[in-house]
Amino acid sequence: MITTTGLTKVYQSxxxxxVTALDGVDLHxxxxxxxxxxxxxxxxxxxxxxxxxxxxxxxxxxxxxAGEDLTALAGRGRRASRELREARSRIGMVxxxxxxxxxxxxxxxxxxxxxxxxxxxxxxxxxxLELLDLVGLADKxxxxxxxLSGGQKQRVGIARALAGDPKVLLSDEATSALDPETTRSIxxxxxxxxxxxxxxxxxxxxxxxxxxxxxxxxxxxxxGKIIESGTVSELxxxxxxxxxxxxxxxxxxxxxADRTVIDVTFHGEAATQPVIxxxxxxxxxxxxxxxxxxxxxxxxxxxxxxxELPGRxxxxxxxxxxxxxxxxxxxxxxxxxxxxxxxxxxxxxEEVAK
Amino acid sequence: MxxxxxxxLLSQGTLDTLYMVLWSTLVTVAGGLPLGVLLVxxxxxGLLQNTPVNKVVGVIVNIxxxxxxxxLLIALIPFTTLVVGTFIxxxxxxxxxxxxxxxxxxRLVETAIREVDHGLVEAVQSMGGSVPTIVRKVLLPxxxxxxxxxxxxxxIVLVGYSAMAGAVGGEGLGSKAVTYGFxxxxxxxxxxxxxxxxxxxxxxxxxxxxxxxxxxRRGRAAG
Numbered sequence: 001m002i003t004t005t006g007l008t009k010v011y012q013s014x015x016x017x018x019v020t021a022l023d024g025v026d027l028h029x030x031x032x033x034x035x036x037x038x039x040x041x042x043x044x045x046x047x048x049x050x051x052x053x054x055x056x057x058x059x060x061x062x063x064x065x066a067g068e069d070l071t072a073l074a075g076r077g078r079r080a081s082r083e084l085r086e087a088r089s090r091i092g093m094v095x096x097x098x099x100x101x102x103x104x105x106x107x108x109x110x111x112x113x114x115x116x117x118x119x120x121x122x123x124x125x126x127x128x129l130e131l132l133d134l135v136g137l138a139d140k141x142x143x144x145x146x147x148l149s150g151g152q153k154q155r156v157g158i159a160r161a162l163a164g165d166p167k168v169l170l171s172d173e174a175t176s177a178l179d180p181e182t183t184r185s186i187x188x189x190x191x192x193x194x195x196x197x198x199x200x201x202x203x204x205x206x207x208x209x210x211x212x213x214x215x216x217x218x219x220x221x222x223x224g225k226i227i228e229s230g231t232v233s234e235l236x237x238x239x240x241x242x243x244x245x246x247x248x249x250x251x252x253x254x255x256x257a258d259r260t261v262i263d264v265t266f267h268g269e270a271a272t273q274p275v276i277x278x279x280x281x282x283x284x285x286x287x288x289x290x291x292x293x294x295x296x297x298x299x300x301x302x303x304x305x306x307x308e309l310p311g312r313x314x315x316x317x318x319x320x321x322x323x324x325x326x327x328x329x330x331x332x333x334x335x336x337x338x339x340x341x342x343x344x345x346x347x348x349x350e351e352v353a354k
Numbered sequence: 355m356x357x358x359x360x361x362x363l364l365s366q367g368t369l370d371t372l373y374m375v376l377w378s379t380l381v382t383v384a385g386g387l388p389l390g391v392l393l394v395x396x397x398x399x400g401l402l403q404n405t406p407v408n409k410v411v412g413v414i415v416n417i418x419x420x421x422x423x424x425x426l427l428i429a430l431i432p433f434t435t436l437v438v439g440t441f442i443x444x445x446x447x448x449x450x451x452x453x454x455x456x457x458x459x460x461r462l463v464e465t466a467i468r469e470v471d472h473g474l475v476e477a478v479q480s481m482g483g484s485v486p487t488i489v490r491k492v493l494l495p496x497x498x499x500x501x502x503x504x505x506x507x508x509x510i511v512l513v514g515y516s517a518m519a520g521a522v523g524g525e526g527l528g529s530k531a532v533t534y535g536f537x538x539x540x541x542x543x544x545x546x547x548x549x550x551x552x553x554x555x556x557x558x559x560x561x562x563x564x565x566x567x568x569x570x571r572r573g574r575a576a577g
Contacts, residue, residue: 053480055476055479055480078401078402078403079401079402079485080479080484082484085482085483085484086482087482088479088480088481088482089481089482091480092480093477093480095473095476095477097471097473099471099473099474099476099477100477101474101491101492101495101496102496103495103496103498103569104495112478112481112491113481113482115491116478116481116482116483116487116491117482160477160481163481164481164482170480
C-alpha cells in the first residue's frame with residue numbers, strides 16, 4: 001500500500017553543512033496492516049512520514065501510495081501540484097499536537113477537509129457528525145478544541161483525518177503527548193478503525209508500547225536508516241533482533257561459568273504447552289528462570305524467557321534440541337555474561353530452527 | 355470664544371476626522387492585508403518562497419515606514435492630485451493617510467500571521483489544501499484576534515496622522531485646532547479638541563479590545 005524506495009532526504013543547514021535525515025529508506029507497508037516505525041528522536045522518523053505524503057520533498061527516491069507514484073506527481077516547484085494535492089486528500093494524517101484550528105468548532109474542524117474537497121454543506125455536516133460518532137465525540141460537535149482534553153482532541157484529529165475516506169492513515173507520534181491511559185484508548189481506536197474500515201496505518205513513535213499494542217509489522221530506524229523491519233512474528237523469529245529484544249526485554253546473567261543461558265521465544269501453539277516442566281522432568285535437570293516477558297500481540301500470546309541450564313552448552317545440546325522440537329525458538333546466549341544479546345553483547349551461538 | 359461658537363466647528367471637525375479615518379482605514383486594510391500576507395508567504399521557508407519579491411516588498415514597506423508622515427504628506431501632493439483631482443480637503447487626505455498607514459499595517463499583519471502555528475498549515479497541506487485555501491481557512495481566521503488588534507492600533511495611528519493632515523490642507527479636528535487653538539490662541543478650544551481626540555482614541559481602543567476578547571474566548575486554552 002505504501003512503498004518507499006531509496007528514499008533520501010538531505011537538509012542544508014545554515015552553515016552550508018549537510019544533514020542526512022533519511023539515508024536510502026526502503027519501506028513496504030502492506031494493505032490493511034498497522035505498521036510502526038520506531039526510533040529515537042532524530043532518527044529520521046518524522047522526515048520519513050512527511051516524505052510519504054510529500055509534506056517534505058525527498059532529495060531522491062520514490063514514494064508510492066495505493067499504486068500512485070507521488071514523487072512523480074509532485075512537480076518541480078515548491079508548490080504542490082493539483083494532482084499531488086488530490087492524492088494527499090486521500091491520505092489521512094494525525095499529529096502529535098493535534099493541529100486543530102482553535103477558531104473552529106469541533107464539527108467545523110472535521111468539515112475542513114470536506115470543504116477543501118468541495119463537498120456541499122449539508123453533506124459535509126452529515127459526514128462530520130457521522131465521523132464524530134465513530135470516534136465517540138458526537139456530543140462535542142459544538143465545542144471548541146480549547147474545551148477538550150488531549151485525548152478528545154486527538155479523537156477529533158482522527159475524525160478529521162478520516163473525512164476524505166482515506167485508505168491510508170499516517171500517524172505522527174499521535175499518542176506521544178497523551179498520558180498512558182489515554183494512549184491506550186487512542187491506540188484501541190486506531191486498531192478498531194484499522195479492522196472496521198480496512199485502513200492501512202503507518203505510524204511513527206518512540207514508544208515500544210505502541211508497537212506492542214497495535215502493530216502488525218514494525219521497523220526500527222536509526223540515523224536515517226531502517227535497521228530491521230518485518231512482521232512482529234518474523235522479528236521475534238529473527239535471532240538477535242533488536243526489536244524483538246526491545247519488545248520482550250529479558251535480562252539476567254549466568255550465575256556461574258559452568259552454566260548455559262538460553263533465550264526461549266514462544267509464539268502461537270507452543271506458548272500454551274508446559275515445555276519448561278517437561279524439559280525438567282524429561283532430562284532431570286534444574287532450570288532457573290532468569291527473566292521473562294509475556295504479552296498478547298495481535299491476539300496471540302507471545303513471550304520470551306531467559307533460562308539457565310546447568311553445565312556448558314556442549315552438555316546441553318540434547319535439552320536444547322528438545323525445546324526446538326517443541327516448536328520453540330531458542331537462542332543460546334552462551335556461558336559468558338550477556339545481558340543485551342543484540343546490540344553489544346555476544347551474538348547468539350546458534351541459529352534458529354523453527 | 356463661546357460654546358455656541360465652538361460647537362459647530364467642533365462637530366464639523368469631528369465628522370471630518372471620522373470620515374478621513376474611516377475611509378483611510380478601509381483602504382489601509384485592503385492594501386496592507388495582502389501585503390502582509392505576501393511578506394510571510396514569500397519569505398524564506400514560506401509557502402511561496404520568493405526572495406526577490408520578498409526583498410522588494412520589504413524595502414518598499416521599510417521606506418514607507420521610515421518617512422515621517424508630515425514629509426510623506428507633502429511629497430505625495432502630486433500623487434494625491436492625480437488620484438483625487440485635488441490635494442485639499444478630507445477626501446484628498448485619504449490618499450496620504452492610507453499610503454502612510456499601509457506599510458505600518460502590513461508589518462503588523464506579517465507579525466500576526468507569523469504567530470500562527472506551522473502545524474496547522476501542515477495539517478491543511480496534508481488534506482490537500484492549496485496555498486489560497488491555507489491563507490483563507492487557516493492563516494487569516496487563526497490570526498483574526500491579532501489582526502483586529504492590529505486594525506485598532508492602525509486606526510489610532512490614523513487619528514494621529516489625520517490631525518497632522520489638518521495642518522497641510524486637510525480638514526478635521528487637527529485643522530480646527532491649528533486654526534483656532536494655535537493661530538488664535540483659543541486655549542479653551544484647544545482643550546476641548548484634545549478631550550475629543552482622547553475620547554475618540556479611547557473608544558476605538560475599548561471597542562478593539564472588546565472584539566479581540568470576544569474572538570479570543572473561543573480559542574482560549576487551545577493547543
